[in-house]
Amino acid sequence: NAGVTQTPKFQVLKTGQSMTLQCAQDMNHEYMSWYRQDPGMGLRLIHYSVGAGITDQGEVPNGYNVSRSTTEDFPLRLLSAAPSQTSVYFCASSSTSSGGVTGELFFGEGSRLTVL
Amino acid sequence: AQKVTQAQTEISVVEKEDVTLDCVYETRDTTYYLFWYKQPPSGELVFLIRRNSFDEQNEISGRYSWNFQKSTSSFNFTITASQVVDSAVYFCALSEAWDDKIIFGKGTRLHILP
Numbered sequence: 001n002a003g004v005t006q007t008p009k010f011q012v013l014k015t016g017q018s019m020t021l022q023c024a025q026d027m028n029h030e031y032m033s034w035y036r037q038d039p040g041m042g043l044r045l046i047h048y049s050v051g052a053g054i055t056d057q058g059e060v061p062n063g064y065n066v067s068r069s070t071t072e073d074f075p076l077r078l079l080s081a082a083p084s085q086t087s088v089y090f091c092a093s094s095s096t097s098s099g100g101v102t103g104e105l106f107f108g109e110g111s112r113l114t115v116l
Numbered sequence: 117a118q119k120v121t122q123a124q125t126e127i128s129v130v131e132k133e134d135v136t137l138d139c140v141y142e143t144r145d146t147t148y149y150l151f152w153y154k155q156p157p158s159g160e161l162v163f164l165i166r167r168n169s170f171d172e173q174n175e176i177s178g179r180y181s182w183n184f185q186k187s188t189s190s191f192n193f194t195i196t197a198s199q200v201v202d203s204a205v206y207f208c209a210l211s212e213a214w215d216d217k218i219i220f221g222k223g224t225r226l227h228i229l230p
Contacts, residue, residue, distance in 0.1 A: 109160060
């Protein structure tokens with residue numbers, strides 16, 4: 001059972017570079033999301049998706065783009081990296097119901113990004 | 117907008133002591149879901165419990181228990197007879213029905229001292 005797979009696990013970028021964090025899940029979950037974790041800030045929601053072709057902004061969306069072309073994949077793009085985007089990024093997926101996201105979140109192992 | 121407050125940034129207790137982690141939430145919805153997650157030093161995030169707003173019964177799972185009180189908008193987590201393996205960061209989270217965001221608190225770092 002792969003669950004939620006994130007790549008890469010570590011990445012160092014220079015300011016202004018672009019990159020994509022990949023996230024894939026094999027649980028047929030409609031809901032996927034990206035969080036960033038910074039010391040003392042907890043987990044903050046960047047973007048989320050309730051199904052293929054549907055994405056929406058979370059708490060801290062600026063500087064990040066997402067797309068959802070398939071149920072399985074939800075990549076996170078940094079168009080022009082900034083030092084403030086140095087963080088640990090977590091992808092998560094969940095089942096949904098008519099009452100919203102009611103299931104537990106299944107998290108990937110995280111991707112540690114450093115922007116110099 | 118929903119909000120989760122974990123006022124305790126860091127707690128240290130000696131092994132075998134009981135410890136309670138506080139979680140206070142804000143929501144205008146009458147239907148919502150509350151969660152607790154654990155993040156051990158290895159970094160993965162582990163689901164512990166989900167509670168919906170219509171179920172105010174306390175939950176017990178081994179040494180873990182949860183106290184949900186709508187009157188005070190709190191969903192507190194107690195570890196009884198703590199063990200060193202309980203050392204972790206614990207997050208409380210809130211999801212409102214008909215809104216697809218799951219919002220986390222800032223977490224409480226728990227140190228269990230041998």
